[in-house]
Amino acid sequence: MEGTNLFESAMIRSHRTFYYGYFEARVFLPNARGVFPAFWLEADYDIDGKTWHPPEADIFEFVINGVEDKANSLHSNIVGPFSEKQYTYADKNFLLKFQNLYASEDLNLGWHTAGYVWAPDKVSFFWDGKLIYTRNYQWLRKDGRLGPPAHVDLNFAVGGSKWAGRHGIDEAAFPQAFKIDYVRVCQFTESDKGLRQCGPSEVTPDPKQFGYTATINDMQRPAFLQVAKVAGKQVSAAGATLATAVPVTVEIPLKLPADYPSNRTLQAWIVDEATRTTVTAASAKLAAGMFKKRDDGTDVLELSLSAIQRAGSYVLYAKLTSEVTNDKGERQVLPSPVTCATVVPQPQKGLSCRLVALKVR
Missing domain, CATH: 2.60.120.200 (Jelly Rolls)
Structure with a gap:
């Protein structure tokens, strides 16, 4: 200027x-x-x-x-x-x-x-x-x-x-x-x-x-995979269709690298596409025995989110967070890097993933 x-x-x-x-x-x-x-x-x-x-x-x-x-x-x-x-x-x-x-x-x-x-x-x-x-x-x-x-x-x-x-x-x-x-x-x-x-x-x-010899090509990241069902309904390429006032139970498939740190919290939330506001959220700390196997062998963690009360278009997001200490000795909660392999178009690498689109009627 x-x-x-x-x-x-x-x-x-x-x-x-x-x-x-x-x-x-x-x-x-x-x-x-x-x-x-x-x-x-x-x-x-x-x-x-x-x-x-x-x-x-x-x-x-x-x-x-x-x-x-x-x-x-x-x-x-x-x-x-x-x-x-x-x-x-x-x-x-x-x-x-x-x-x-x-x-x-x-x-x-x-x-x-x-x-x-x-x-x-x-x-x-x-x-x-x-x-x-x-x-x-x-x-x-x-x-x-x-x-x-x-x-x-x-x-x-x-x-x-x-x-x-x-x-x-x-x-x-x-x-x-x-x-x-x-x-x-x-x-x-x-x-x-x-x-x-x-x-x-x-x-x-x-x-x-x-040239050189090195075993490291990139940092291994957890991968969020395609969600198969939401509230008991099958997810299609377009997402899932739900009714209002029905609790949103979702099995979130997650592939963790070998020796991945266990001090992580899985957080999921649903965003209203029209207002960009979060309408419901839930979280769970990762722990041994919390995962169960899907029919195809994928590890999944089940979360229950509150019902969506208004019809509209929504997106389910998820991320992993960790507690770390900064240079001043203070505790911080930070999102951990992940990869996204879902039906919702998005960059493969990020700090959170768009898991599935939701239509609520």
């Missing part, structure tokens, strides 16, 4: 998360004092629903402030203690003191491909297929344990007093764009079904040199 010194920012964040892999994006960088686009990996929720920082890996940050950082420089770093001894290789144009690549020409004159290998014990950054550095690194939380899986972020910010905007913003040069042709993520495998290239990319690093 003109005269307010405010600029819109935007971010693309992957819904899927990863442990390790090769990350690649083809980008066209903006050209104005004050721009700040970035391509990075950020820790998602852990198994308890808690977020951690660090870990974070900044594949690249492109800042133009016109003085310390110009259009021929590119920053690449991980968030954590810094030591030049962590680097096992660095290109002559990558200055370790600042973790900056300094090119012979401006980097926003055409399309470029940024590549990043994230292995269990090291990371390697590539620019247009050329190795810029390799450094030792582990994806650890502040307490030294393995961090949550990462989602992929690409964002375009403007200004800020500490870095991109410290010498002002060239407003006359706007509008500006951070163009992204594609983002690809591939994970290394020893299977003979694996391919040499990540998609059609011509700059995929040599797996023999930059």
Whole structure:
């Protein structure tokens, strides 16, 4: 907005998360004092629903402030203690003191491909297929344990007093764009079904040199499965039809990973589609012996919710919550990450699931 010194920012964040892999994006960088686009990996929720920082890996940050950082420089770093001894290789144009690549020409004159290998014990950054550095690194939380899986972020910010905007913003040069042709993520495998290239990319690093062996592909999450019956009525692809003033008894199918923590509470609630308000809810703590087997062998937990008193369209939701301690020693109740495999369209990964649509008459 003109005269307010405010600029819109935007971010693309992957819904899927990863442990390790090769990350690649083809980008066209903006050209104005004050721009700040970035391509990075950020820790998602852990198994308890808690977020951690660090870990974070900044594949690249492109800042133009016109003085310390110009259009021929590119920053690449991980968030954590810094030591030049962590680097096992660095290109002559990558200055370790600042973790900056300094090119012979401006980097926003055409399309470029940024590549990043994230292995269990090291990371390697590539620019247009050329190795810029390799450094030792582990994806650890502040307490030294393995961090949550990462989602992929690409964002375009403007200004800020500490870095991109410290010498002002060239407003006359706007509008500006951070163009992204594609983002690809591939994970290394020893299977003979694996391919040499990540998609059609011509700059995929040599797996023999930059590959790794790791048992972790992603964090295992409980899965909410398709509900078969609600209030004794069979659920169809369209959902279930109920009568008013009838208690809503539902068997919620849930697949838990092996060794999943037992200190969880299952919560279910019904939302009025017209008003977006919750009309009834119930909960139960997970405990041994509470589950029973459905005819197809699926584990289910039965909950009874109060009757819906008004005709209309509703949706049954569910989630798992956990009690955790934050950094201040305070107890918190957080939703735990889950996957959703139900007839109601929704993202596969989330903190709650839409289980079934309900028509009440």
